[in-house]
Amino acid sequence: MAKIVELPRLSDTMEEGVIAKWHVAEGDKVKRGQLIAEIETDKATMEFESFDAGVVLRLLAPEGETMAIGTPIAVLGKPGEDVEAALAAHGSGGATAAPAEAAPEPAAKAAPEPAPEPAAAPTEAAAAPAPSATPAPPASPAEGDRAPGRIAASPLARRLAREHGIELSSITGSGPHGRVIKTDVEAAAAGRAAAPGAAPAAASVPAGVELDASGRPLLVRPDEPVKLSQMRKAIARRMSQANAEIPHFYLTTVVDMDRAVALRDQLKSAIEAKVSFNDLVLMAASRALRVHPEVNAYWDGQTVVRRGNVHLGVAVAVDEGLIVPVVRHADQKGLRELAEQARDLGLRGRDKKLAPQEMSGSTFTVSNLGMFGIDEFSAVINPGEGAILAVGAIADTVVVVDGQVGVGKRMKMTLACDHRVMDGATGAKFLATMRGLLEQPLAMLA
Template identity: 30%
Template sequence: MAEIIYMPQLSDTMKEGTVIKWNKKIGDKVSEGDILAEIETDKATQDFEIDVSGVLLFIGIKEGETTRVNDVLAIIGYEGEDINHIISELHKNKEEKNQKIFISPIAKKMAKKIGISIENVQGSGEYGRIVKKDIESYEKINLKEKKGKNQKTIVHSSIRKKIAEHLTYSKFSAPHYYLFSEIYADKLIEFRKNLNHKLSLEEKISFNDIIIKAVAQSLKKHPDINVSWNDEKIIIHPHIHIGVAVAIQDGLIVPVIKNADQKSLLQISKEIRDKVLRSKSKKIQPEEIENSTFTVSNLGMYEIESFTSIINTPNTSILSVGSIMVRPVVKNYKIEIGNIMKITLSCDHRIIDGVKGSQYIHSLKNFLEDPITILF
């Protein structure tokens, strides 16, 4: 007997999914455990593994299209099975759903003829009823957009929409303030150079690896920074999980280095490289981008001198790291040429006051200006 496959909920916050790729086509045999499709959620692109066997008889959504969780994704049955009655029932249910939208008969007829989805039309009639002029107005606006010269549009991906929601919530719920500091980076450069001299090409340590280790060590000294806010209490985390902001095509993703304070520089380096590669190819798993307690955003490789970041809630702070730049510096009352790296700590003022944030920055500065100390 044919079985309907529904759009799965692949993360706890997923409301809709986009089929990036079908790995099977209609008529193909499928077995339990096969990867039927690649589905983009609000967090990552994941393989969808089916738990039934049979023949793929129907595909309910094309590649690149989006549908809600629990909407029909596919139908699997035995070869030659008649599923017309199932498809008819699905279409009937969809029509009944559409009928719940208040729309005049003439407006509904016009929308069907033109090919407009009435879910996208805002009604101006009584109780939000869609009338003739609403369809005409919608068609006119869309026609104008299509005729616009050199105008391109990109439909928001599920990941992009989730990022937008997350950042908007953070920016307007957490009162941000910023602490700026400069790191004398001469010893940091020398420390990395000496480390990499002893390592193979595949094991090179980056400045970002050292920064993450220093951030973790500083959090051990200041557990009151390694916290989260909710409306009833402050949560002090017993573990130190560092999120690393990574740019991807759809925006930003934050893979997490868990228990970073307990890992060596080499372990951190290998883990970051692996997770960055899988983040950019959308192969990272949801559990690998969850439960961070602090986040680092580094734009130093793009020659950005300094910047501020929006806190990655439920974290209460995020460190922004700029590029190491050659600058005149004052040492022993003399002007010399040195290397300066600017950092910014964004803090949630509901939990972290200026003194706490400054004390944390002071410890981090000490670690980075004498990085051999992060190894002890």
């Protein structure tokens, strides 16, 4: 029997996904391990390889549609096999697949109901000749206002009058036999806008335009709902969870980065690998976490769990939002190795080439916005961690050293802490250790 291919779980936090691109079409032969689709998850767009071999009998999921984990997305089998029988045997997947196509039909039948509008045209057309059929002379404006029955007007004039909120009975027609025409309505609308005691101005301007207090027209732009990516949905869900469940408090310290800047300049010529200031921060954080294991911990709902390993999450900005690649066993790596791995993870993360295991399991996260010119900020703790470090830009600052005023390189760091896991003194000691390492960076290289 044909086999049903389901939407797989490609990350530990994935709850739904989107087929970003199919790499096969119906009728194609597929081998086991062959790339058949790219699937957008909450963390990245992942390649999905087939677990089975066969012919693509049917593609059930269109590109761009959000689906839950386990939803049937394709049917593989031998040519001529019964797809409907396979879907029925699959259970709920087959039950939902068939009615989905038939569902729009009732709506399509109901669509013609708004047909009254076309019918209005013949009515107006029939009404238009009425004045010429009447031998009586055209009524004066005063008589026309008081006359009962339908006002003679062209269909276009009626539509314009409705748009401007003007009663046809208040307009003097200049058409044949006093018929109200387009220019009559436009003149009336212009007169209302100019009159000091006119009716509300908004009723006399075209749709999509408002007038300010001075009568100047302003273009009104509608709100635009934005379709969320799977990553943006995951960020919204997890950050809402973090703010609702984790009692945050924040500690900020200022670091003297003069020696760190000088060391980085020396390293540029001493080694081939590129070393950034963020790499120095990552190294200091990994060493400080080893000294303060109480910060490398999290609240599991009942107790505090101290992590055995130091796995550093490195926040990386991408078009859709934010990803956090993980440098594993960061405390056991030298500066060059740590820098190379962090750089590689960041580049592949922006290209959506990271595997799920490379974006999960972090025990502490560093988020650096210094390259964007941000001096100081507070970050939100990732669920499953006990703290996150927010790093600002290195800036020239007026400082006093040994009683002398000068200029120094200074950087602010803010530690967000989970109050269930640690207290203020614990976080302060951790920051003091980090500050000492960054102010004496050669100690980290020893």
